[in-house]
Amino acid sequence: MDTDRNHDVAIIGGGAAGLSAAVTLARSLRSVVVVDAGEPRNAPADGAHNVLGHDGIPPLELLAAGRREAAHYGAQMRHDRAVATRRHDGGFEVELAGGETVWARRLLLATGLIDQLPDVPGLRELWGKSVLHCPYCHGWEVRGQRVGVLGTSPRSVHQALMFRQLSEEVTLFAHRMPDPSDEAWAQLAALSIQVVDGTVDRLRIEDGALRAVVLEDGHEFGVDAVAVAPRFVARSDLYEQLGGTPTDQPAGAFIATDPMGRTEIPGVWAAGNSTDLGAMVAAATGAGVVAAAAINADLVAEDAATAVWARIGA
Template sequence: MQEADLKDVAIIGGSFAGLTAALQLGRASRKVAVFDTGRPRNAASPAAHGVPGWDGRAPGDILSAIRGDLAAYPTVSVHDRAVTGLSGEADAFRLTTAAGEVMARRVILACGVTDRLPDIPGLAEGWGTWALHCPYCHGYEIKGQPLSILGRGPMALHMARMLRTDWSQDVSLIAHEGDLGPDADAETAALGVSLHRSPLIRAEPRKGGARLTLADGTVLQTAGLFLHADTAFAAPFVADLGLATLAGPTGPYLKTGAFNVTGRAGIFAAGDIIRPAGIVTPALADGAITGTAAHQSLIWPDRFPPIMET
C-alpha cells in the first residue's frame, strides 16, 4: 500500500464509541477509516433512554445523526464491512477486510460485545422490548407495573433491590440457574420480592409485556423481564490479540489504562468492549477520550505507553 493510503487511525466498530472517536479525529484533520458491521448491540431496542439531547430516540436514528455529522469532515471515511484480522505494530498496523487490507498507524477497538441469551423459547424475540438488561435504560417506561428478574447468579439480588426500591412494588425473582447466594430467601422476603425457585421454560409476548411460564406450572405476567445475558467479544479476532482481559459478571472485557490504552502500543479501546455495563452515555464518553488520545499519541507517542499486563 502506498504511503498516501496509510490511515492515521483505523476504528473497528462504528457504533456510539467508534463514531464519537472518529469525530474527534476528524476535527484534527486526521485520516480516519471506520469499519462497521451494521449490527449494533442495541439494534433490537426501539429507543435509547438517558442520552442527553436524544432521550427516547431510536438507537439507529442517533447513529445516523452522528454519521451525518462525520460527513462534514473529508478525512473521515466510514465503511460498512467487517474487520476479520489485525496484525502489525504501531505505525504499521494491517487490518484485513473482505475488500482487502488497510494500513493504519493507530487502531481503536470499538467493536463491542454480543449478548448470548439463555435458550428459552420466546426470549430472543423479546430482547430489547420486554426482555431487558438495564432499568436505567428501560425502567422508567414500565415503572409501577409487574416486573420480573431472570436469576442467573448473585447479581439478580442486586437487580431485585434496585427494581423494588425505585421502579415497582410488584417484583418477582425467578431462580432460573446458578446460585443466588445463601441469603436469597431472607433478602427477597425483606425486600417484598416474590422468589420463585423454578426455572423459566417459556416466554410469550403479550400486550404491554410477556407471559412467563415456569417449570412448576407457575405463570407470571410481566411488563419487563430483566436479565444479564452472557457476553463475548463481537469481533472474534480480538481474543487472539494477546490483550489483557478482566472478568466481568457476564463475560470478559478488555483491560485498559489511562486514556483507554491497551497492552499493545498503538492499540486503544472504547465502549462496551472495555466495561461490563452496556450504556450509551459511557460509550460516547469513551469515544471522545479515546479519539483524542489516539490523536495525541501520533504527536507524542511516548506519553501513551501500553499498560503492564501483569
C-alpha cells in the first residue's frame, strides 16, 4: 500500500468548497492534497448561477478552472474516492479506493450531499434541467413558464410561493404532502396558484423534454418545469468513521460545525453542502475559504507551540 505522509491538510471533495479551501491553504504555503471522485452534484445543470463574474458558467468548466488554480499554488490532486479514514500518528490517514493512503495533520470534509428525490418516474432523468428545486439557481431560466410543484412536505407550499414570484402559471400538485394550513390556503388562493389533488404517477417526457405531469388516474397537466424539494443528505461516511454523528433537520441531515467550519471532532472541519444543505456555489466557495483560514490558523498555533517547546528543550 502506497502512503503519502507529507500533507498539512487533506481535503475530501473537489467541488466549490474543497477547491476554494485548497487555493487558500496552498497560498499560505500549506501542503495540501485534494481527493475527489469526480461526481459533482451540479453536473447535470447547464450552468452555475449567482457566481459573481461567472454567472451561467458550466459547472464542470468552473471546477476545471478551480483545479488549475489550486495546482498553480502547489496543491496536489488525487482523482480517487476516499473510502476510509482513521486517526494515526497525530493526524489522519485516508484510504483511497485505488489503494493509496494519504496522511495529513488536518482534515477538511467537503464531500457535498446526496439529493434524495421522490420515487416518481421522470424526476431523476430531468434533474438539474427541467426538474429543479432552487428558484435562485434556476428560476430565471423558467420565468414565465408553466411550473408545477410536486407536493412532498409542508415546504412545498413555500416552494410554490417562491416560484410564483417568477411565473403566473404555477400549479401545486398535492401528491403526498400534508393538507396545507388555513393560512397557506389563503396565500395560494390570493396568488392564483392552482392546487391539484391526487397522487402523481410520473412525468411524461417526449424527445428528452418534459411535457406533462401525469396523475395515477390518468389526468395530465401540461408543464414546462417541475419544482421538487428533495431530502438533502450529507455524505458523512468518513465523519461517522471518526466518531461523528450527523445532525437531522426537516430538510435532511448535515455535519454540524461552528461558524468557521470546525466540527465536534478535533482536527476535522467541514465546508459546503456537507454542512450547509442550502449553500449555493458562491456560498460554498466562501465557506471553503473561511474553513481554510481557520485550519491554517490552527496549524500556525500548533507550529508556534512546537517551536516554543523545541526552544525550551534546546
